[in-house]
């Protein structure tokens with residue numbers, strides 16, 4: 001009885017290959033377009049008579065599309081990965097940090113889009129950008145710790161007589 005409980009196969013929580021690829025693509029596009037906006041806004045010289053650099057507009061067009069795509073992927077991971085993985089109790093710290101970065105980006109992104117008072121734009125933008133840089137860090141940390149523990153588990157299983 002005791003044995004059966006321990007060897008009962010658990011519902012797999014690893015995101016499917018399609019979900020993993022979609023997640024990396026969405027995160028890459030979000031980060032890339034966010035960085036493009038920062039470069040165009042802060043580093044590129046303004047063309048004559050322009051209020052903003054044309055690349056800023058393009059960066060935000062891509063960013064908006066990537067945000068919709070990224071949120072859809074996050075939604076698909078919510079039910080099939082986050083909730084069951086949380087119940088299993090493994091990699092909670094890195095997974096939850098990544099989830100918090102996503103939620104902060106969603107909230108501050110929404111705030112930037114519908115900012116009710118222009119005074120709020122600068123602080124919202126700052127938090128958004130900080131969470132934005134947290135996204136690749138959080139994802140990298142989560143995936144690397146997951147892969148390392150999977151490698152260790154494989155080696156331990158192989159060493160068992």
Ligand code: HEM
Pocket residue numbers: 012013014015020023074077081082083085086088089090091092093094095096098099102142143146147150
């Ligand atoms: C509640 C928070 C989370 C927990 C507890 C958690 C836990 C886990 C666990 C246990 C695995 C290993 C699954 C296995 O190999 O069977 C995993 C893998 C993975 N997680 Fe999470 N996760 C969380 C949130 C997230 C979020 C928010 C994302 C992305 C938006 C994410 C993306 C991934 C990916 C891509 C892998 C596969 C890594 C690989 O095998 O290469 N996770 N997670």
Ligand code: HEM
Pocket residue numbers: 030031033034035037038060063067070071102105106108109110112113121125128129131132133135
């Ligand atoms: C869930 C992920 C994300 C969502 C939903 C999101 C959403 C948004 C939205 C709605 C805007 C305002 C667009 C506009 O004013 O036309 C915005 C702006 C911006 N986002 Fe994101 N974003 C996300 C991730 C990221 C990431 C990963 C970065 C990387 C640094 C980033 C950097 C920026 C920057 C620099 C701006 C312009 C800030 C400003 O107008 O002051 N975002 N984002």
